[in-house]
Amino acid sequence: MAGMMVAAGATVAAARRSVAAALRAARLDTPDLDARLLVGEALGLDHAGLAVAAARVLTADEARRIEAFATRRLAHEPVARILGRSQFWSLPLVVTRDVLDPRPDTETVVTAALAAIDARGPRRAVARLADLGTGSGAILLALLSELPEARGVGTDTSLAALGVARDNAGRLGLAPRAGFVACDYGGALAGGFDLVVSNPPYIRTADIATLAPEVRDFDPRPALDGGPDGLDAYRAIAADAGRLLAPGGLIVVEVGHDQSGAVVALFDTNHLARIGDPYQDFSGHRRAVLAQRQT
Ligand SMILES: C[S@@+](CC[C@H](N)C(=O)[O-])C[C@H]1O[C@@H](n2cnc3c(N)ncnc32)[C@H](O)[C@@H]1O
Incomplete structure:
Protein backbone atom coordinates (compact mmCIF):
# COMPACT_ATOMS: atom_id res chain seq x y z
CA MET A 1 0.00 0.00 0.00
CA HIS A 76 -12.76 3.17 8.91
CA GLU A 77 -10.82 4.29 11.96
CA PRO A 78 -12.46 7.58 13.04
CA VAL A 79 -10.36 10.72 12.65
CA ALA A 80 -10.62 11.50 16.40
CA ARG A 81 -8.97 8.15 17.16
CA ILE A 82 -6.20 8.69 14.63
CA LEU A 83 -5.56 12.15 16.11
CA GLY A 84 -5.98 10.81 19.66
CA ARG A 85 -8.13 13.74 20.65
CA SER A 86 -11.71 14.85 20.57
CA GLN A 87 -13.88 17.70 21.80
CA PHE A 88 -16.86 17.64 24.11
CA TRP A 89 -18.74 20.69 25.36
CA SER A 90 -15.88 22.69 23.76
CA LEU A 91 -13.38 20.97 26.08
CA PRO A 92 -10.38 19.29 24.45
CA LEU A 93 -10.19 15.62 25.49
CA VAL A 94 -7.65 12.89 24.83
CA VAL A 95 -9.25 9.70 23.53
CA THR A 96 -7.54 6.32 23.27
CA ARG A 97 -8.73 2.90 22.12
CA ASP A 98 -9.92 2.31 25.70
CA VAL A 99 -12.67 4.94 25.71
CA LEU A 100 -15.75 5.78 23.72
CA ASP A 101 -15.19 8.77 21.47
CA PRO A 102 -17.63 11.19 23.15
CA ARG A 103 -20.56 12.10 20.89
CA PRO A 104 -22.16 15.49 20.31
CA ASP A 105 -25.56 13.90 21.19
CA THR A 106 -24.28 13.27 24.71
CA GLU A 107 -23.99 17.02 25.27
CA THR A 108 -27.81 16.78 25.64
CA VAL A 109 -27.22 15.14 29.05
CA VAL A 110 -25.15 18.15 30.15
CA THR A 111 -27.68 20.65 28.76
CA ALA A 112 -30.60 18.82 30.40
CA ALA A 113 -28.84 18.55 33.77
CA LEU A 114 -27.89 22.24 33.79
CA ALA A 115 -31.41 23.29 32.76
CA ALA A 116 -32.93 21.25 35.60
CA ILE A 117 -30.40 22.65 38.10
CA ASP A 118 -30.99 26.24 36.95
CA ALA A 119 -34.75 25.77 37.22
CA ARG A 120 -34.31 24.96 40.92
CA GLY A 121 -32.03 27.78 41.99
CA PRO A 122 -28.35 28.68 42.15
CA ARG A 123 -25.86 26.23 40.65
CA ARG A 124 -23.89 26.08 43.89
CA ALA A 125 -26.71 23.95 45.33
CA VAL A 126 -25.10 21.06 43.46
CA ALA A 127 -22.14 20.17 45.64
CA ARG A 128 -21.59 16.50 44.74
CA LEU A 129 -22.12 14.70 41.49
CA ALA A 130 -21.40 11.24 40.11
CA ASP A 131 -20.94 10.10 36.50
CA LEU A 132 -21.51 6.33 36.18
CA GLY A 133 -19.54 4.82 33.27
CA THR A 134 -17.42 7.93 32.76
CA GLY A 135 -15.26 6.72 29.83
CA SER A 136 -13.07 9.68 28.80
CA GLY A 137 -14.63 11.69 31.64
CA ALA A 138 -16.59 13.76 29.11
CA ILE A 139 -19.84 14.36 31.02
CA LEU A 140 -18.23 14.67 34.44
CA LEU A 141 -15.64 17.19 33.25
CA ALA A 142 -18.17 19.24 31.26
CA LEU A 143 -20.38 19.50 34.36
CA LEU A 144 -17.46 20.35 36.67
CA SER A 145 -16.48 23.10 34.22
CA GLU A 146 -20.00 24.56 34.55
CA LEU A 147 -20.42 24.00 38.30
CA PRO A 148 -17.29 25.58 39.76
CA GLU A 149 -18.14 24.74 43.35
CA ALA A 150 -19.05 21.08 42.76
CA ARG A 151 -16.94 18.00 43.32
CA GLY A 152 -17.50 14.91 41.25
CA VAL A 153 -16.64 11.26 40.93
CA GLY A 154 -16.50 9.20 37.75
CA THR A 155 -16.79 5.41 37.83
CA ASP A 156 -15.97 2.80 35.23
CA THR A 157 -15.20 -0.91 35.13
CA SER A 158 -12.32 -0.18 32.74
CA LEU A 159 -9.14 0.82 34.59
CA ALA A 160 -7.68 2.03 31.31
CA ALA A 161 -10.66 4.33 30.75
CA LEU A 162 -10.32 5.71 34.27
CA GLY A 163 -6.67 6.50 33.53
CA VAL A 164 -7.71 8.47 30.43
CA ALA A 165 -10.43 10.31 32.38
CA ARG A 166 -7.99 11.17 35.18
CA ASP A 167 -5.46 12.53 32.68
CA ASN A 168 -8.18 14.58 30.98
CA ALA A 169 -9.20 16.03 34.36
CA GLY A 170 -5.57 16.97 35.01
CA ARG A 171 -5.08 18.63 31.64
CA LEU A 172 -8.24 20.69 32.16
CA GLY A 173 -7.23 21.79 35.66
CA LEU A 174 -10.21 19.92 37.14
CA ALA A 175 -8.29 17.18 38.98
CA PRO A 176 -8.65 18.82 42.42
CA ARG A 177 -12.44 18.45 42.15
CA ALA A 178 -12.61 15.08 40.35
CA GLY A 179 -12.20 11.58 41.74
CA PHE A 180 -12.21 8.30 39.83
CA VAL A 181 -13.30 4.91 41.14
CA ALA A 182 -13.23 1.45 39.53
CA CYS A 183 -16.59 -0.18 40.22
CA ASP A 184 -19.84 -1.43 38.78
CA TYR A 185 -21.84 1.80 38.14
CA GLY A 186 -22.39 3.31 41.63
CA GLY A 187 -21.54 0.11 43.50
CA ALA A 188 -18.56 1.43 45.50
CA LEU A 189 -19.99 4.90 46.17
CA ALA A 190 -21.65 6.08 49.35
CA GLY A 191 -24.83 8.11 48.92
CA GLY A 192 -25.53 11.81 49.20
CA PHE A 193 -25.18 12.90 45.56
CA ASP A 194 -27.11 15.96 44.40
CA LEU A 195 -26.74 14.84 40.79
CA VAL A 196 -26.11 11.45 39.19
CA VAL A 197 -25.50 11.32 35.43
CA SER A 198 -24.81 8.45 33.10
CA ASN A 199 -24.42 7.61 29.45
CA PRO A 200 -24.23 3.84 29.91
CA PRO A 201 -23.85 1.17 27.23
CA TYR A 202 -27.29 0.80 25.64
CA ILE A 203 -26.99 -0.97 22.28
CA ARG A 204 -28.83 -4.30 22.08
CA THR A 205 -26.18 -7.02 21.83
CA ALA A 206 -27.63 -8.36 18.58
CA ASP A 207 -27.53 -4.86 16.98
CA ILE A 208 -23.81 -4.30 17.53
CA ALA A 209 -22.90 -6.22 14.37
CA THR A 210 -25.05 -3.83 12.31
CA LEU A 211 -23.35 -0.63 13.50
CA ALA A 212 -21.06 1.44 11.27
CA PRO A 213 -17.52 0.04 11.31
CA GLU A 214 -16.29 3.34 12.80
CA VAL A 215 -18.30 2.45 15.94
CA ARG A 216 -18.39 -1.36 15.88
CA ASP A 217 -14.68 -1.85 15.27
CA PHE A 218 -13.23 1.09 17.23
CA ASP A 219 -15.39 1.95 20.25
CA PRO A 220 -14.71 -0.49 23.11
CA ARG A 221 -17.32 -3.25 23.24
CA PRO A 222 -18.13 -2.70 26.97
CA ALA A 223 -18.97 0.91 26.08
CA LEU A 224 -21.64 -0.28 23.63
CA ASP A 225 -23.17 -3.53 24.83
CA GLY A 226 -26.37 -2.96 26.80
CA GLY A 227 -27.39 -6.63 26.94
CA PRO A 228 -30.15 -8.48 25.06
CA ASP A 229 -32.69 -5.62 25.23
CA GLY A 230 -30.17 -2.77 25.66
CA LEU A 231 -31.53 -1.96 29.12
CA ASP A 232 -29.20 -3.89 31.48
CA ALA A 233 -27.37 -0.75 32.65
CA TYR A 234 -30.59 1.20 33.28
CA ARG A 235 -31.94 -1.63 35.42
CA ALA A 236 -28.79 -1.61 37.56
CA ILE A 237 -28.61 2.19 37.80
CA ALA A 238 -32.33 2.70 38.52
CA ALA A 239 -32.25 0.06 41.28
CA ASP A 240 -29.35 1.83 43.02
CA ALA A 241 -30.28 5.48 42.37
CA GLY A 242 -32.43 5.90 45.49
CA ARG A 243 -29.42 4.93 47.62
CA LEU A 244 -26.99 7.13 45.71
CA LEU A 245 -29.07 10.31 45.57
CA ALA A 246 -29.60 12.80 48.37
CA PRO A 247 -33.30 13.50 49.03
CA GLY A 248 -34.56 15.53 46.06
CA GLY A 249 -31.36 14.69 44.12
CA LEU A 250 -31.47 14.58 40.32
CA ILE A 251 -30.64 11.75 37.94
CA VAL A 252 -30.08 12.34 34.22
CA VAL A 253 -29.31 9.49 31.82
CA GLU A 254 -28.74 9.33 28.09
CA VAL A 255 -30.98 6.85 26.26
CA GLY A 256 -31.11 5.35 22.78
CA HIS A 257 -33.67 6.87 20.39
CA ASP A 258 -36.35 4.26 21.20
CA GLN A 259 -35.60 3.68 24.89
CA SER A 260 -37.01 6.69 26.75
CA GLY A 261 -40.38 5.01 27.53
CA ALA A 262 -38.72 1.91 28.96
CA VAL A 263 -36.28 3.96 31.05
CA VAL A 264 -39.02 6.23 32.41
CA ALA A 265 -40.91 3.07 33.43
CA LEU A 266 -37.80 1.65 35.16
CA PHE A 267 -37.33 4.91 37.07
CA ASP A 268 -41.02 4.84 38.05
CA THR A 269 -40.75 1.31 39.40
CA ASN A 270 -37.79 2.42 41.52
CA HIS A 271 -39.60 5.44 43.04
CA LEU A 272 -37.78 8.02 40.99
CA ALA A 273 -40.17 10.78 39.95
CA ARG A 274 -39.84 11.80 36.34
CA ILE A 275 -39.07 15.49 35.71
CA GLY A 276 -40.64 16.84 32.51
CA ASP A 277 -40.51 15.12 29.14
CA PRO A 278 -37.34 13.44 27.89
CA TYR A 279 -34.90 16.05 26.59
CA GLN A 280 -34.42 16.03 22.82
CA ASP A 281 -31.12 16.14 20.96
CA PHE A 282 -30.54 18.27 17.86
CA SER A 283 -32.03 15.57 15.62
CA GLY A 284 -35.25 15.61 17.66
CA HIS A 285 -34.64 12.22 19.32
CA ARG A 286 -35.59 11.79 22.98
CA ARG A 287 -32.07 11.57 24.31
CA ALA A 288 -32.02 12.34 28.04
CA VAL A 289 -34.40 11.17 30.77
CA LEU A 290 -34.54 13.16 34.02
CA ALA A 291 -35.93 12.14 37.39
CA GLN A 292 -35.51 12.94 41.06
CA ARG A 293 -35.44 10.99 44.25
CA GLN A 294 -38.63 11.55 46.13
CA THR A 295 -37.82 13.01 49.52
C1 LIG B 1 -21.36 4.64 26.29
S1 LIG B 1 -19.84 4.71 27.19
C2 LIG B 1 -19.94 6.39 27.80
C3 LIG B 1 -18.64 7.02 28.16
C4 LIG B 1 -18.77 8.51 28.55
N1 LIG B 1 -19.64 8.67 29.69
C5 LIG B 1 -19.31 9.32 27.38
O1 LIG B 1 -20.48 9.71 27.44
O2 LIG B 1 -18.57 9.56 26.41
C6 LIG B 1 -20.20 3.70 28.60
C7 LIG B 1 -19.09 3.56 29.62
O3 LIG B 1 -19.58 2.70 30.67
C8 LIG B 1 -18.55 1.83 31.06
N2 LIG B 1 -19.18 0.66 31.68
C9 LIG B 1 -19.69 -0.46 31.08
N3 LIG B 1 -20.20 -1.29 32.01
C10 LIG B 1 -20.01 -0.69 33.21
C11 LIG B 1 -20.34 -1.05 34.56
N4 LIG B 1 -20.95 -2.21 34.84
N5 LIG B 1 -20.00 -0.18 35.54
C12 LIG B 1 -19.39 0.98 35.27
N6 LIG B 1 -19.07 1.39 34.02
C13 LIG B 1 -19.37 0.55 33.01
C14 LIG B 1 -17.79 1.53 29.80
O4 LIG B 1 -16.49 1.06 30.10
C15 LIG B 1 -17.81 2.91 29.12
O5 LIG B 1 -16.71 3.67 29.50
Whole structure:
Protein backbone atom coordinates (compact mmCIF):
# COMPACT_ATOMS: atom_id res chain seq x y z
CA MET A 1 0.00 0.00 0.00
CA ALA A 2 2.83 2.40 0.90
CA GLY A 3 3.21 5.24 -1.57
CA MET A 4 -0.08 4.64 -3.29
CA MET A 5 -1.76 7.90 -2.37
CA VAL A 6 1.03 10.31 -1.55
CA ALA A 7 4.58 10.31 -2.83
CA ALA A 8 7.61 12.27 -1.67
CA GLY A 9 7.99 15.26 -3.97
CA ALA A 10 4.26 15.95 -4.12
CA THR A 11 3.14 19.30 -2.75
CA VAL A 12 1.10 19.66 0.43
CA ALA A 13 -1.93 20.76 -1.63
CA ALA A 14 -1.59 17.76 -3.95
CA ALA A 15 -1.35 15.42 -0.95
CA ARG A 16 -4.57 16.86 0.47
CA ARG A 17 -6.29 16.39 -2.88
CA SER A 18 -5.18 12.81 -3.35
CA VAL A 19 -6.05 11.78 0.22
CA ALA A 20 -9.49 13.42 -0.16
CA ALA A 21 -10.00 11.62 -3.49
CA ALA A 22 -9.11 8.25 -1.95
CA LEU A 23 -11.47 8.83 0.99
CA ARG A 24 -14.23 9.97 -1.37
CA ALA A 25 -13.77 6.89 -3.54
CA ALA A 26 -14.19 4.78 -0.38
CA ARG A 27 -17.48 6.65 0.29
CA LEU A 28 -16.41 8.05 3.62
CA ASP A 29 -18.67 10.85 4.86
CA THR A 30 -16.44 13.93 5.01
CA PRO A 31 -13.44 13.32 2.74
CA ASP A 32 -12.20 16.92 2.41
CA LEU A 33 -12.42 17.66 6.13
CA ASP A 34 -10.78 14.34 7.04
CA ALA A 35 -7.98 14.92 4.52
CA ARG A 36 -7.29 18.37 5.93
CA LEU A 37 -7.19 17.10 9.51
CA LEU A 38 -5.02 14.08 8.72
CA VAL A 39 -2.54 15.92 6.51
CA GLY A 40 -2.42 18.74 9.07
CA GLU A 41 -1.71 16.27 11.87
CA ALA A 42 0.99 14.49 9.87
CA LEU A 43 2.74 17.79 9.20
CA GLY A 44 2.06 19.47 12.56
CA LEU A 45 0.15 22.27 10.81
CA ASP A 46 -3.22 23.83 11.60
CA HIS A 47 -5.74 25.02 8.99
CA ALA A 48 -3.93 28.31 8.32
CA GLY A 49 -0.52 26.62 8.34
CA LEU A 50 -1.68 24.16 5.70
CA ALA A 51 -2.83 26.99 3.44
CA VAL A 52 0.50 28.78 3.79
CA ALA A 53 2.42 25.55 3.06
CA ALA A 54 0.23 24.52 0.10
CA ALA A 55 3.01 24.69 -2.52
CA ARG A 56 5.73 23.16 -0.31
CA VAL A 57 7.14 19.82 -1.41
CA LEU A 58 6.83 16.84 1.00
CA THR A 59 9.80 14.94 2.34
CA ALA A 60 9.73 11.14 2.17
CA ASP A 61 9.02 10.97 5.91
CA GLU A 62 6.11 13.36 5.66
CA ALA A 63 4.63 11.45 2.73
CA ARG A 64 4.91 8.20 4.71
CA ARG A 65 3.17 9.74 7.73
CA ILE A 66 0.31 11.05 5.61
CA GLU A 67 0.00 7.71 3.85
CA ALA A 68 -0.17 5.87 7.19
CA PHE A 69 -2.93 8.13 8.53
CA ALA A 70 -4.93 7.90 5.30
CA THR A 71 -4.62 4.11 5.30
CA ARG A 72 -6.03 3.98 8.84
CA ARG A 73 -8.96 6.19 7.85
CA LEU A 74 -9.63 3.96 4.82
CA ALA A 75 -9.93 1.08 7.30
CA HIS A 76 -12.76 3.17 8.91
CA GLU A 77 -10.82 4.29 11.96
CA PRO A 78 -12.46 7.58 13.04
CA VAL A 79 -10.36 10.72 12.65
CA ALA A 80 -10.62 11.50 16.40
CA ARG A 81 -8.97 8.15 17.16
CA ILE A 82 -6.20 8.69 14.63
CA LEU A 83 -5.56 12.15 16.11
CA GLY A 84 -5.98 10.81 19.66
CA ARG A 85 -8.13 13.74 20.65
CA SER A 86 -11.71 14.85 20.57
CA GLN A 87 -13.88 17.70 21.80
CA PHE A 88 -16.86 17.64 24.11
CA TRP A 89 -18.74 20.69 25.36
CA SER A 90 -15.88 22.69 23.76
CA LEU A 91 -13.38 20.97 26.08
CA PRO A 92 -10.38 19.29 24.45
CA LEU A 93 -10.19 15.62 25.49
CA VAL A 94 -7.65 12.89 24.83
CA VAL A 95 -9.25 9.70 23.53
CA THR A 96 -7.54 6.32 23.27
CA ARG A 97 -8.73 2.90 22.12
CA ASP A 98 -9.92 2.31 25.70
CA VAL A 99 -12.67 4.94 25.71
CA LEU A 100 -15.75 5.78 23.72
CA ASP A 101 -15.19 8.77 21.47
CA PRO A 102 -17.63 11.19 23.15
CA ARG A 103 -20.56 12.10 20.89
CA PRO A 104 -22.16 15.49 20.31
CA ASP A 105 -25.56 13.90 21.19
CA THR A 106 -24.28 13.27 24.71
CA GLU A 107 -23.99 17.02 25.27
CA THR A 108 -27.81 16.78 25.64
CA VAL A 109 -27.22 15.14 29.05
CA VAL A 110 -25.15 18.15 30.15
CA THR A 111 -27.68 20.65 28.76
CA ALA A 112 -30.60 18.82 30.40
CA ALA A 113 -28.84 18.55 33.77
CA LEU A 114 -27.89 22.24 33.79
CA ALA A 115 -31.41 23.29 32.76
CA ALA A 116 -32.93 21.25 35.60
CA ILE A 117 -30.40 22.65 38.10
CA ASP A 118 -30.99 26.24 36.95
CA ALA A 119 -34.75 25.77 37.22
CA ARG A 120 -34.31 24.96 40.92
CA GLY A 121 -32.03 27.78 41.99
CA PRO A 122 -28.35 28.68 42.15
CA ARG A 123 -25.86 26.23 40.65
CA ARG A 124 -23.89 26.08 43.89
CA ALA A 125 -26.71 23.95 45.33
CA VAL A 126 -25.10 21.06 43.46
CA ALA A 127 -22.14 20.17 45.64
CA ARG A 128 -21.59 16.50 44.74
CA LEU A 129 -22.12 14.70 41.49
CA ALA A 130 -21.40 11.24 40.11
CA ASP A 131 -20.94 10.10 36.50
CA LEU A 132 -21.51 6.33 36.18
CA GLY A 133 -19.54 4.82 33.27
CA THR A 134 -17.42 7.93 32.76
CA GLY A 135 -15.26 6.72 29.83
CA SER A 136 -13.07 9.68 28.80
CA GLY A 137 -14.63 11.69 31.64
CA ALA A 138 -16.59 13.76 29.11
CA ILE A 139 -19.84 14.36 31.02
CA LEU A 140 -18.23 14.67 34.44
CA LEU A 141 -15.64 17.19 33.25
CA ALA A 142 -18.17 19.24 31.26
CA LEU A 143 -20.38 19.50 34.36
CA LEU A 144 -17.46 20.35 36.67
CA SER A 145 -16.48 23.10 34.22
CA GLU A 146 -20.00 24.56 34.55
CA LEU A 147 -20.42 24.00 38.30
CA PRO A 148 -17.29 25.58 39.76
CA GLU A 149 -18.14 24.74 43.35
CA ALA A 150 -19.05 21.08 42.76
CA ARG A 151 -16.94 18.00 43.32
CA GLY A 152 -17.50 14.91 41.25
CA VAL A 153 -16.64 11.26 40.93
CA GLY A 154 -16.50 9.20 37.75
CA THR A 155 -16.79 5.41 37.83
CA ASP A 156 -15.97 2.80 35.23
CA THR A 157 -15.20 -0.91 35.13
CA SER A 158 -12.32 -0.18 32.74
CA LEU A 159 -9.14 0.82 34.59
CA ALA A 160 -7.68 2.03 31.31
CA ALA A 161 -10.66 4.33 30.75
CA LEU A 162 -10.32 5.71 34.27
CA GLY A 163 -6.67 6.50 33.53
CA VAL A 164 -7.71 8.47 30.43
CA ALA A 165 -10.43 10.31 32.38
CA ARG A 166 -7.99 11.17 35.18
CA ASP A 167 -5.46 12.53 32.68
CA ASN A 168 -8.18 14.58 30.98
CA ALA A 169 -9.20 16.03 34.36
CA GLY A 170 -5.57 16.97 35.01
CA ARG A 171 -5.08 18.63 31.64
CA LEU A 172 -8.24 20.69 32.16
CA GLY A 173 -7.23 21.79 35.66
CA LEU A 174 -10.21 19.92 37.14
CA ALA A 175 -8.29 17.18 38.98
CA PRO A 176 -8.65 18.82 42.42
CA ARG A 177 -12.44 18.45 42.15
CA ALA A 178 -12.61 15.08 40.35
CA GLY A 179 -12.20 11.58 41.74
CA PHE A 180 -12.21 8.30 39.83
CA VAL A 181 -13.30 4.91 41.14
CA ALA A 182 -13.23 1.45 39.53
CA CYS A 183 -16.59 -0.18 40.22
CA ASP A 184 -19.84 -1.43 38.78
CA TYR A 185 -21.84 1.80 38.14
CA GLY A 186 -22.39 3.31 41.63
CA GLY A 187 -21.54 0.11 43.50
CA ALA A 188 -18.56 1.43 45.50
CA LEU A 189 -19.99 4.90 46.17
CA ALA A 190 -21.65 6.08 49.35
CA GLY A 191 -24.83 8.11 48.92
CA GLY A 192 -25.53 11.81 49.20
CA PHE A 193 -25.18 12.90 45.56
CA ASP A 194 -27.11 15.96 44.40
CA LEU A 195 -26.74 14.84 40.79
CA VAL A 196 -26.11 11.45 39.19
CA VAL A 197 -25.50 11.32 35.43
CA SER A 198 -24.81 8.45 33.10
CA ASN A 199 -24.42 7.61 29.45
CA PRO A 200 -24.23 3.84 29.91
CA PRO A 201 -23.85 1.17 27.23
CA TYR A 202 -27.29 0.80 25.64
CA ILE A 203 -26.99 -0.97 22.28
CA ARG A 204 -28.83 -4.30 22.08
CA THR A 205 -26.18 -7.02 21.83
CA ALA A 206 -27.63 -8.36 18.58
CA ASP A 207 -27.53 -4.86 16.98
CA ILE A 208 -23.81 -4.30 17.53
CA ALA A 209 -22.90 -6.22 14.37
CA THR A 210 -25.05 -3.83 12.31
CA LEU A 211 -23.35 -0.63 13.50
CA ALA A 212 -21.06 1.44 11.27
CA PRO A 213 -17.52 0.04 11.31
CA GLU A 214 -16.29 3.34 12.80
CA VAL A 215 -18.30 2.45 15.94
CA ARG A 216 -18.39 -1.36 15.88
CA ASP A 217 -14.68 -1.85 15.27
CA PHE A 218 -13.23 1.09 17.23
CA ASP A 219 -15.39 1.95 20.25
CA PRO A 220 -14.71 -0.49 23.11
CA ARG A 221 -17.32 -3.25 23.24
CA PRO A 222 -18.13 -2.70 26.97
CA ALA A 223 -18.97 0.91 26.08
CA LEU A 224 -21.64 -0.28 23.63
CA ASP A 225 -23.17 -3.53 24.83
CA GLY A 226 -26.37 -2.96 26.80
CA GLY A 227 -27.39 -6.63 26.94
CA PRO A 228 -30.15 -8.48 25.06
CA ASP A 229 -32.69 -5.62 25.23
CA GLY A 230 -30.17 -2.77 25.66
CA LEU A 231 -31.53 -1.96 29.12
CA ASP A 232 -29.20 -3.89 31.48
CA ALA A 233 -27.37 -0.75 32.65
CA TYR A 234 -30.59 1.20 33.28
CA ARG A 235 -31.94 -1.63 35.42
CA ALA A 236 -28.79 -1.61 37.56
CA ILE A 237 -28.61 2.19 37.80
CA ALA A 238 -32.33 2.70 38.52
CA ALA A 239 -32.25 0.06 41.28
CA ASP A 240 -29.35 1.83 43.02
CA ALA A 241 -30.28 5.48 42.37
CA GLY A 242 -32.43 5.90 45.49
CA ARG A 243 -29.42 4.93 47.62
CA LEU A 244 -26.99 7.13 45.71
CA LEU A 245 -29.07 10.31 45.57
CA ALA A 246 -29.60 12.80 48.37
CA PRO A 247 -33.30 13.50 49.03
CA GLY A 248 -34.56 15.53 46.06
CA GLY A 249 -31.36 14.69 44.12
CA LEU A 250 -31.47 14.58 40.32
CA ILE A 251 -30.64 11.75 37.94
CA VAL A 252 -30.08 12.34 34.22
CA VAL A 253 -29.31 9.49 31.82
CA GLU A 254 -28.74 9.33 28.09
CA VAL A 255 -30.98 6.85 26.26
CA GLY A 256 -31.11 5.35 22.78
CA HIS A 257 -33.67 6.87 20.39
CA ASP A 258 -36.35 4.26 21.20
CA GLN A 259 -35.60 3.68 24.89
CA SER A 260 -37.01 6.69 26.75
CA GLY A 261 -40.38 5.01 27.53
CA ALA A 262 -38.72 1.91 28.96
CA VAL A 263 -36.28 3.96 31.05
CA VAL A 264 -39.02 6.23 32.41
CA ALA A 265 -40.91 3.07 33.43
CA LEU A 266 -37.80 1.65 35.16
CA PHE A 267 -37.33 4.91 37.07
CA ASP A 268 -41.02 4.84 38.05
CA THR A 269 -40.75 1.31 39.40
CA ASN A 270 -37.79 2.42 41.52
CA HIS A 271 -39.60 5.44 43.04
CA LEU A 272 -37.78 8.02 40.99
CA ALA A 273 -40.17 10.78 39.95
CA ARG A 274 -39.84 11.80 36.34
CA ILE A 275 -39.07 15.49 35.71
CA GLY A 276 -40.64 16.84 32.51
CA ASP A 277 -40.51 15.12 29.14
CA PRO A 278 -37.34 13.44 27.89
CA TYR A 279 -34.90 16.05 26.59
CA GLN A 280 -34.42 16.03 22.82
CA ASP A 281 -31.12 16.14 20.96
CA PHE A 282 -30.54 18.27 17.86
CA SER A 283 -32.03 15.57 15.62
CA GLY A 284 -35.25 15.61 17.66
CA HIS A 285 -34.64 12.22 19.32
CA ARG A 286 -35.59 11.79 22.98
CA ARG A 287 -32.07 11.57 24.31
CA ALA A 288 -32.02 12.34 28.04
CA VAL A 289 -34.40 11.17 30.77
CA LEU A 290 -34.54 13.16 34.02
CA ALA A 291 -35.93 12.14 37.39
CA GLN A 292 -35.51 12.94 41.06
CA ARG A 293 -35.44 10.99 44.25
CA GLN A 294 -38.63 11.55 46.13
CA THR A 295 -37.82 13.01 49.52
C1 LIG B 1 -21.36 4.64 26.29
S1 LIG B 1 -19.84 4.71 27.19
C2 LIG B 1 -19.94 6.39 27.80
C3 LIG B 1 -18.64 7.02 28.16
C4 LIG B 1 -18.77 8.51 28.55
N1 LIG B 1 -19.64 8.67 29.69
C5 LIG B 1 -19.31 9.32 27.38
O1 LIG B 1 -20.48 9.71 27.44
O2 LIG B 1 -18.57 9.56 26.41
C6 LIG B 1 -20.20 3.70 28.60
C7 LIG B 1 -19.09 3.56 29.62
O3 LIG B 1 -19.58 2.70 30.67
C8 LIG B 1 -18.55 1.83 31.06
N2 LIG B 1 -19.18 0.66 31.68
C9 LIG B 1 -19.69 -0.46 31.08
N3 LIG B 1 -20.20 -1.29 32.01
C10 LIG B 1 -20.01 -0.69 33.21
C11 LIG B 1 -20.34 -1.05 34.56
N4 LIG B 1 -20.95 -2.21 34.84
N5 LIG B 1 -20.00 -0.18 35.54
C12 LIG B 1 -19.39 0.98 35.27
N6 LIG B 1 -19.07 1.39 34.02
C13 LIG B 1 -19.37 0.55 33.01
C14 LIG B 1 -17.79 1.53 29.80
O4 LIG B 1 -16.49 1.06 30.10
C15 LIG B 1 -17.81 2.91 29.12
O5 LIG B 1 -16.71 3.67 29.50
